Amino acid sequence: MIKNIGLKILTLLFVSSFFLLNAGTIKIGALVSATGPASFLGDPELKTLQHYVKKINDEGGVNGQKIELIAYDTGASPKKAVTFVKRLISQDKVVAIIGPSTTGETMAIIKFVQRAKIPLISMAGAVVIINPVKKYVFKMVATDRMACQRIMQDLKKRKLTNLALISGSGGFGKSMRKQCKSVAPSYGIKIVADETYGKKDTDMTTQLLKIKNNKKVQAVLNPGFGQGPAIVTKNYRQLKIKQPLYESHGVASKKYIEIAGKAANGVRLVAPPVVVADKLADSNPVKKVALAYKNEYEKAFHTQVASFGGHAYDSLYAIVDAIKAEKSTNPQKIRDGIENLRNFQGVDGIVNMSPKDHLGLDTKTGMVLLDIKNGDWSIVK
Amino acid sequence: MNELFGFLLSGVTVGFIYALVGIGFTVIYNSSGIINFSQGEFVMAGGMSTVFLLKAGLPLGVSFILAIMITSLIGIILYKLISFSKDSSQISLIILTLGFAIFLRGLAEVVFDKELHTMPSFVGDGSFDMFGTTLTYQSILIMVVSIVIVIFLYFFFKKTKTGQAMMAASINVDAARLMGINIKKILMINFALSAAIAAIGGVLLTPITSTNYEVGIMLGLKGFAAAIIGGLGNPFGAVAGGLVLGILESLIAGYISSEYKDAVAFVVMLGILFFMPGGIFGNTKAQRV
Numbered sequence: 001m002i003k004n005i006g007l008k009i010l011t012l013l014f015v016s017s018f019f020l021l022n023a024g025t026i027k028i029g030a031l032v033s034a035t036g037p038a039s040f041l042g043d044p045e046l047k048t049l050q051h052y053v054k055k056i057n058d059e060g061g062v063n064g065q066k067i068e069l070i071a072y073d074t075g076a077s078p079k080k081a082v083t084f085v086k087r088l089i090s091q092d093k094v095v096a097i098i099g100p101s102t103t104g105e106t107m108a109i110i111k112f113v114q115r116a117k118i119p120l121i122s123m124a125g126a127v128v129i130i131n132p133v134k135k136y137v138f139k140m141v142a143t144d145r146m147a148c149q150r151i152m153q154d155l156k157k158r159k160l161t162n163l164a165l166i167s168g169s170g171g172f173g174k175s176m177r178k179q180c181k182s183v184a185p186s187y188g189i190k191i192v193a194d195e196t197y198g199k200k201d202t203d204m205t206t207q208l209l210k211i212k213n214n215k216k217v218q219a220v221l222n223p224g225f226g227q228g229p230a231i232v233t234k235n236y237r238q239l240k241i242k243q244p245l246y247e248s249h250g251v252a253s254k255k256y257i258e259i260a261g262k263a264a265n266g267v268r269l270v271a272p273p274v275v276v277a278d279k280l281a282d283s284n285p286v287k288k289v290a291l292a293y294k295n296e297y298e299k300a301f302h303t304q305v306a307s308f309g310g311h312a313y314d315s316l317y318a319i320v321d322a323i324k325a326e327k328s329t330n331p332q333k334i335r336d337g338i339e340n341l342r343n344f345q346g347v348d349g350i351v352n353m354s355p356k357d358h359l360g361l362d363t364k365t366g367m368v369l370l371d372i373k374n375g376d377w378s379i380v381k
Numbered sequence: 382m383n384e385l386f387g388f389l390l391s392g393v394t395v396g397f398i399y400a401l402v403g404i405g406f407t408v409i410y411n412s413s414g415i416i417n418f419s420q421g422e423f424v425m426a427g428g429m430s431t432v433f434l435l436k437a438g439l440p441l442g443v444s445f446i447l448a449i450m451i452t453s454l455i456g457i458i459l460y461k462l463i464s465f466s467k468d469s470s471q472i473s474l475i476i477l478t479l480g481f482a483i484f485l486r487g488l489a490e491v492v493f494d495k496e497l498h499t500m501p502s503f504v505g506d507g508s509f510d511m512f513g514t515t516l517t518y519q520s521i522l523i524m525v526v527s528i529v530i531v532i533f534l535y536f537f538f539k540k541t542k543t544g545q546a547m548m549a550a551s552i553n554v555d556a557a558r559l560m561g562i563n564i565k566k567i568l569m570i571n572f573a574l575s576a577a578i579a580a581i582g583g584v585l586l587t588p589i590t591s592t593n594y595e596v597g598i599m600l601g602l603k604g605f606a607a608a609i610i611g612g613l614g615n616p617f618g619a620v621a622g623g624l625v626l627g628i629l630e631s632l633i634a635g636y637i638s639s640e641y642k643d644a645v646a647f648v649v650m651l652g653i654l655f656f657m658p659g660g661i662f663g664n665t666k667a668q669r670v
Contacts, residue, residue, distance in 0.1 A: 195634075200599035258499065
C-alpha cells in the first residue's frame with residue numbers, strides 16, 4: 001500500500017516535471033498520411049518520427065532542449081493537409097514541418113509555409129516540389145526520375161534499347177511512367193510498347209500477350225505499386241516471356257517477393273539503399289546510417305523496414321543538425337541550416353544542399369540495382 | 382488468330398472471377414430483393430480469415446471451413462441488423478449494406494492488418510499452354526467451382542422446399558408469410574448462404590489476386606456489374622455477365638488500349654441497364670412495385 005502511494009507520488013512528480021519541461025521545447029510539426037490510401041507511406045513515417053523523437057529526448061534533447069513532435073494524420077487528403085498546416089503554423093507555432101507524405105498534399109501546402117516562412121521538408125517523391133527551388137521547401141527523397149535514370153543506365157549497358165512499359169494507373173505508376181518516357185531518349189532507348197493496367201486489376205495477361213507478340217521488345221519495365229506488379233510478375237512467368245523484366249522501387253519490399261513467389265526470381269529492380277543495408281559494401285558511405293536505422297526499426301516494431309520510414313528519419317535529423325549548427329530554433333535560422341547541409345549522411349543517401357538545389361541527393365548513393373535470386377535480393381555490381 | 386484466342390482465354394479466366402463474386406449478389410436478391418453491397422467485403426473476409434488461420438498454424442482444409450463459417454456468421458449479423466432496422470424500405474436497407482461494407486473494411490484493418498497477403502493454391506502452381514497463353518490449374522478450379530455452385534443453386538431454388546420458400550418470399554413477402562413460411566428463418570439462411578459462397582470465392586481468388594482489407598471494393602464492383610449484365614436474380618446470368626465483362630475487357634485491352642478497358646466495360650453495363658433492364662437472362666416480368 002505504502003509502496004503504491006510512493007509510486008503514485010513519483011508518477012505525479014514525473015508527469016508534472018514533464019509539463020514544466022514542455023515550456024521550453026522545440027516544436028516540430030509533422031503531416032503524415034498514417035491512414036487512408038497512402039498509409040503504406042505514412043504509417044512507417046509516423047512510427048519512425050515518434051521513435052526517434054523519444055530517443056533524442058532520452059539522450060538529452062538538442063542543445064539541452066527537448067523536442068515536442070506535433071503530428072497530424074492527413075489521410076492523404078490535400079484538403080486536410082491545408083487545414084493542419086494552418087493549425088501547425090498559427091496555433092501550435094512550430095519551428096519546422098516534416099511531410100506531407102504525398103506529392104499532391106505537398107503542392108497544396110507550399111504557399112502556406114512560404115508565406116509563414118517556416119521550413120518544410122517534404123517526404124513525397126515528385127520533382128516538381130523542389131524544381132523550381134522554393135525558399136522554404138526542401139526534400140531529400142529520391143525521385144522517380146532517378147529510378148528511371150538508374151534503370152536506363154543499366155539497359156544501355158546491356159544494349160537493350162527497345163523497352164516495353166506496362167504501368168499501373170495509380171499515382172505512383174503514372175508519374176514514373178511519365179518520367180521514364182522523358183528520360184529514355186537521352187540514353188538512346190526507344191519505348192516500343194506502352195501498356196497500362198488498373199491498380200486493382202486481377203489479371204494482366206492480355207497486356208503482356210501484346211508485349212509478347214511484339215517482336216521488337218528487348219526488355220520490359222513495370223512501374224507500379226501494391227499487388228499489381230506481383231500479378232504482372234506471375235503472369236509474365238506463366239506466359240514464359242523470355243525478355244528481362246525490370247521492376248520499380250515501388251516493390252522494393254519483401255512483401256513483393258512473398259506475393260509473387262517463385263515468379264519473382266530473375267526480376268531486376270531499383271531500390272533505396274536502406275532495404276538492403278546489410279548487403280551494401282562496407283565502403284558505401286550510406287551503409288552505417290542505413291543499417292543502424294534498419295536494425296533499430298525492426299527491433300522496435302517487429303516488422304520489416306520500409307524504405308519510406310527512412311525519409312522521416314532523414315528529415316528529422318536534417319532539422320536537428322540544422323538547429324545544432326545554427327545554435328538557434330528560429331525558423332529562419334533552421335532554414336539556413338538545412339540549406340547549408342553538406343555531406344549529410346542520411347538513410348536515403350548522401351545529401352549536399354545548396355541555394356540552387358533543395359534536393360541535394362546524390363544519384364549514385366540514392367538508388368541501388370538489385371537482382372532477385374532464390375527469393376532474396378542480391379546487389380548488381 | 383492465335384492472338385484472338387489468347388485474348389478470349391484470358392477474358393474467360395477473368396470473367397469467371399467476376400462471375401464467382403456476382404453469383405453471391407443474385408442469391409440475396411432472390412429472396413429479399415436487396416442488393417447487398419457488402420458482398421465484396423464478404424469475399425475479402427473469406428480470403429483474409431483463411432490467410433490468418435493458416436498463419437496461426439491450422440491446416441488448409443480446416444482454415445477453409447472455419448473461414449466459411451466465420452463469413453456466414455458475418456452474413457447472419459448483417460441480416461440481424463437489417464431485420465432490426467425500423468425503416469424497411471429497400472433503398473434504406475441497401476444503404477445499410479453499404480455502411481456495413483465500410484464497417485467491415487475498417488474492422489479488417491484493425492483485426493488483421495493493412496498488408497497484402499497471399500496463400501498457396503489447392504491445386505498447385507501448374508498450368509496448360511495453349512494459344513500462346515496459359516490456363517492455370519487455379520483458374521480451372523475457379524471455373525469448375527463456379528459452375529458447380531450455379532448448378533447447386535439451380536436445384537436448390539427449384540427443387541428444395543427451402544429454396545422454393547425463398548423464391549416465394551422474394552415474390553410476395555406477405556403472401557409467403559400467410560402460407561406459413563418462416564420469413565425470418567428463410568432470410569437468415571439466405572444471407573448465410575450468400576456469405577458462404579462469397580467466402581469460397583475469396584479463398585479461391587486469393588492465390589491469384591492476393592488479398593488485403595480493401596480488395597472487396599473492386600471485386601464487389603465487378604461482381605455487381607456481372608450480376609447486372611446477366612440479370613439480377615439469376616445465377617446463370619451472373620456467370621454469363623461475368624464472361625461478357627471479362628471478354629470485353631480483354632478484347633478492348635488487346636485491340637484498342639488497356640487504358641479504356643474499365644470505361645468501356647462500364648459503358649456496356651449502363652447500356653444494358655438502359656435498353657435491357659432485366660439483363661441478358663433477366664425476366665422483366667418480375668417487376669416489384
